[in-house]
Each structure stands twice: as structure tokens, then as C-alpha cells.
Amino acid sequence: MTDGTLTTSVASRSQAVRLAPTHVLFGFVAIFAAALVGLSVGAASIPVSGVLLELLDHVPGLSVDSGLSELHQNIVWEIRFPRVVLGLLVGALLACSGAAYQGAFRNPLADPFLLGIAAGAGLGATVGFVFGLGDGSGPFDAIPLLAFAGALFAVVLAFAVGATGERGRSSTTLLLAGVAVASLLTAAQTYLVQRDTETLRQVYTWILGRLTTAGWTEVVVVLPYAVVSVSVMMWHRRALDVLAVGDDEAATLGISPRRTRTIVVVAASLAAAAAVAVSGLIGFVGLVVPHGVRLAFGTSNRVVLPLSLLFGAAFLALADVAARTVESPAELPIGVVTAFVGAPFFLYLLRTSQGPR
């Protein structure tokens, strides 16, 4: 290679898609801002500046007087902090799994909620409660594992039904299958609960989610699943870009489409199930966030997956703020907030994306 071409290639390096550091920074700023709002806003209003100083005070080596009363300090650290952290985690997981499903199925409308994954996780957890297999505490309790199995079952069922037939890739077919699977699994769940009313409360508390009462226990439950599933999804982000040219071409480019799809779908289902296990049914995050990221930063999965993770975290933390302030002092379920934002957006996408892809 002559010096001339070497210069060209280095200069042109910037033309190739890469995750821009400024975009990542932007994502972290969004997370930080959302967390700050989440820590200040609530039944007891605590000034943002005070929260900021309080956070600084906890940076090792720094000592700042935040001016917050002991009560407010306790609210920030004991009540709001774990909830904000859990919201960030759940949002990151839902958005990232949505982006991963969209890439793996080459379907812009794939979403953990719409594919029936949440319903599957709910059924799995219900089976656990009804048969007394676990109580939902700790990361390796039977409940999250059963939720994961249920989630995976739902997505496999939806994809098997929705992707059969000629060319099989119509967005709407997969969605309809997801709706049908969700209804079926929800019916099965209701049936189980009705037969065993003792567990009714346990099941519904689980389904409605516990962001409200979230503590560090929930964070610990979700964290190992989050680390594993996110690592796997990130690891395959380039492979998903290759899958975008279709299975045949991907195979001739050295990617095994079936294997890649299986791994990514399992990881995304694990992420979605873990999120559902601690937060209940929260829809549309996996749809709204990746699409927003695509519009703002480009369509390559190398960009969409990591940025969905960051902005999904910020998005859900803010949605949680809305959930607990709109009807204050009462709290709205956070799924209601995301549905208000997400459902109209989904209808918009449905109208603008014609047929396959």
C-alpha cells in the first residue's frame, strides 16, 4: 500500500459508521439529568441543587454540605435512589431488547411487549407462584427463571406462527401473532390464578410491577441477568447489521443467520423477562427508544443498540417521574405513562412502515 492510499484510508476512517463518543456522552448526560430529576421530584420536593451537592458529597474524596435535612437525605438515598437505579436498569433492558428483536427479526415493529413476551413472562411467574416453586426473592429464585422460560416460549411461538407462509416476513403478521400469543398466554394465566385464588395477590403484585416499592433487592435480582443479556446483545451488534442484508447474503458473508438470530433472541428475551420480573408490564419502551435513536443517530445496530441502552434508561426514569407526579400523591402505573407516549407512536409507525420491513 502506498503512502497515498494509506492517507486516504485513515482520512476516510471517519466516514465509516462508528459509535460517536459525543453521542455516548450525550446519552450519559441524559441519564444523569433524568436521575437528578428522579431524585428531586416526588411527594417531598427536594431542590435539584441540594441533590446534586448530596451526590457530590458521596464522591470519594469530596466533602460538600448539601444543606439537605436528614429526612431529605434519607428520602434521596433510601427511597428514591434504588427506585431511580431500577428504573434506569429496566428502561435500558427494555429498549435494548426491543432494538435487538427489531434487528434479529428484521422487523421495525418488534417490541418485547407486542411480541407477547411480557405475557409469557407473566405466565411463567404465575406458574411458579401457583405451584409454590418460589417467592420471587433473589436473582436465582425459580420465579425469574420461570418468567424467562415463559418469555422465551412466547417469542418462539409468536415467531413460529408469524413467520410461516410465503416470504413470511410481513411486519404485521408477526405482530398479529404476538397479539394472539399474548391473549392466549394471558388467558392461561388468568385460568391458573382463578383456580388458585390464594396466590391472586402475589401474582398481581408481581404483574403490576414493583418500581413503587423498589429497593436494592430488586436491583440485585435484575443485575446478573442485565449484565449477561446486554453483553451478549452488544457482542452481536455488528452481526445484526450483517443480518440486515437477509439470511442468504449474511451466510455468504460468514455469519450463520440462524445461530445469530437464536443467540440474540434468547439474550433479548432474557433482558425483557428480567425487566418484567422486577417492573411488571411496561410497554412500548422497546419501540419508542430505538426508533428515536435511529432517527437521531442512524440505523446501524452498532449505533442503535448501545444508544438505546443509554436513552432507554433515561426515558424510563423520566416516565417514572411522570408516573408519580401527574396524579400526586397517588401514583400511576408506569406502564400507563409509557403507553400514552408509545401507543400513538406505534400507530404512527404502523401507518408509515408499509408491509415487510
Place this chain on the structure above:
Amino acid sequence: MTELAARGLTVTLGGNVIVRSVDLSVSAGDWLVIVGPNGAGKSTVLRALLGLVDHDGTVSIAGSDASTMAVRERAQRMAYVPQNAEIPPGTAVLDYVLLGRTPHLRRGLYLGDEDVGIAIDALDRLGLTGFAERDLMSLSGGERQLAVIARALAQQTTIFVLDEPTTALDIGHQQHVLATIERLRVDLGLTIVSSLHDLTLAADYGTELLMLADGAVVANGAAADVLTPEAIAAHYGAAVDLIEHAGRTLVVPRRPEM
């Protein structure tokens, strides 16, 4: 030296035998053109060579059994230019060409400066230098086909498999694309297997021809031996004249008597 060979290649799809016991071999640096009427199994043979369909019989690449190769290893040796390449939305031409680097990437993930250099070199060779940052969607059909070939070139394989590379193109772009492939073959010593509809072009570009009908090989060899009026009548149901003109063989359909 034989670069690519198939022996007893048989493909059965849904109980129908699509390809029956096809033998073929291509020497390094040659261009084998597969011709045959619609539904003769041309695309399926190419797909079997690429390992995209289950088949009986063996495919060997430079003497090694391809069935023992991992997907990635095969992709380092054989590149594919499909009839209608899928165009992922919102993809810049350079990024598309960089997909060709996939089988060479460390852990399948990280593009180095060298990879970008190779992709840019491929764009240069195909006259697409100025298009690097353009959205693939905004290119014309002919330019897109060149971008797909650039992607194959970035794959740095010795074998190119092209399925009807000129089907959707007008006569000018057909000429340009085929001349480009021919230039790459000569300059880089590529071994090429392609299907082509146009028999005149098949005779022009193929160093060797293979005619398929109903999934089986009915003729194989030099253009003059394969493209006979009898064979074309028997397998295409077409009445043609073969006209020798300026050292070329032109296959011209006759106008039916009214």
C-alpha cells in the same frame, strides 16, 4: 488447476428434484457461465455451490471439501453477488462495502483501518469513490450492482458467484457491469461462476459454458459446442440463428412466420 468443482450435486426441495446429479468444474481464473431456460435450476446450483441449500453430492474449493468448512471460512473463499441484493435502509455505500470484511474481522466485530482501506480500494476499482458517503438507496440500479460487486471484492475471495448480475439493468449498464467483472477476473485472477440469461453475452464472456435443462447438465464446454441451434431449440423451445460477426457468436431469435 481446478478452483471450484461439484460432483453429483443433487438438490431436492419439497419432494421435487430441482437439480439432478450436476458435475461441474472451473479452473482458476476462468469464467463458467451457466445458461438454461427459466426453472432449469441455475440459481439453485449456484446456491448449492455457496452452501445455501441442503444438497447431496460434494462441492470442493481448491481441492478441499466445502462441507467441512465453517460458514466463515467458506466466506473467505467465495463471494456472492445475488440477483436482487437486499438493500438495508439508511446504509452508506462505504458501510455496505465494509460488510464484505465480515469474514475477516477479529471476533467478527472490530473494523480496522486496514479494512476501511480495502473497502475504499474496492470502491476505487469500481469507479464508486465519490459515492462512499452516499446512501445506498439513492444510487441507480447499475451503481447499486457495482456496490454489491465492491462488497464481494472487499471480501477478498478467489471465487465470485454471480446470479444473473445484469437482469434488471439497461443495455449500457449491462455492458458496464460485465466488462467490470471481466476486468476484475483478468486483473486479479478471479474464478467466476455466473448464470446469464442472454446467450450472446454468455458466449462473449464465458470461457466455458454449461447448459442446464430440468435440473440436469445437457451440454458443457466451449460456447460453440454448447450453443447449437439444436440445443437451444430442444431446451428453450426457441428457433434461433447463430451469426458469426467480428469474431463473436450472436444468438438471434428468429421472427416466427405469421
